[in-house]
Amino acid sequence: MTDAQMKQWTFKILVLGDMAVGKTSLINQYIEHTFLEDYRPTLGVNIISKDIEIEQIGSLIRLIFWDIAGQDKYENCRKAYYEGCSGVLLVYDITRHDTFINVESKWMKDLLNNIRRKCDFLLIGNKVDLKNNRVVTYEEGKSLAEKISAIDFIETSALNGQNVEKAFLRLIHRILKQFGENFEID
């Protein structure tokens, strides 16, 4: 099948969560399979596109990730960034309990107040490589995902790549399903 014969999709995906939970690192790991040791906070929004092909459904998909700064100073402009999103990755850090609490009390609230159309979101507990510092259990994460009606809950490590691809693909799978397209995830 040539590119011209394939169905073309564009999806805007937001990545939300407190500062330093690993949003940028997750995207870097998914797109480039890299991890930068130095932490540099995002200023405003980092927007990155990635084109993927899903042969099973003959589709070319352009993913546009909006990695939105987690700092409070961006609270006002952040709302404008939500427009037109198709899906959301909500991220917390399993070693910092406040980031877990803020998923529901801050990010979900913010999201629901500012999106006009229905969009799917997936909950991610990041930094599972730091298992000795874990303060949020898997069960707590799972339970929160059910409470906020997330499509799934996945624990990841942006450092070693564990489950990163799976989390992104799971969200893309769900978005495409809304458009009547279904494919198998390995």
Added chain:
Amino acid sequence: MIGDYKGEVNNKVLTALMQAYLDVLDYDGLKSILREAELLELKDIRDFNSNKSIDFFSFKKIISAQNCLLFGCYNLLFEIGKKFSFYLFPYGKNFEEIIIELNYLIKTNWNIEILDKSQNYMTNELETITLEIQNCIFCSEVGVPCNFIVGFLVHSLEKSLPSNREITFSGLKDPHDPSHNSFILKLISKKK
């Protein structure tokens, strides 16, 4: 990018556009657009030499990157268009002069022209301005809404009028219409 991209764009336009990105998307947002345009080397230049120009092809690469990354962001494009007007003409200017100067600063196969103006015959206040936009370079891709140029025009008119006036608009085509970047825009001035 497919097509013929001949022409040149005065550096003032580039400076104003970079400032608009910084205001609305901050530093990482600006870098994202320049990275997508493969022109990241421009990221730390705040004041380009206004006596010089860049080639239209490079400028169009930035606009295409903007339109790709800001897919579906109608309000943000409008906001960036407004900021672009603010930085391109910071000291305010007569609306007619702004249109003439914009055509002069961006020299390529496009045109913006005022077709008609109507005023209230009692108060002499402006009521409507009708513009013809041909081959708008800011929204030439199919699917990209014309909100950037409309934001620019709305803000440019707004700042040339008394502060008690607000501007609404009509005339946008469906962005999926391949000829949507040539259109007749009506700007309507009303008391707030």
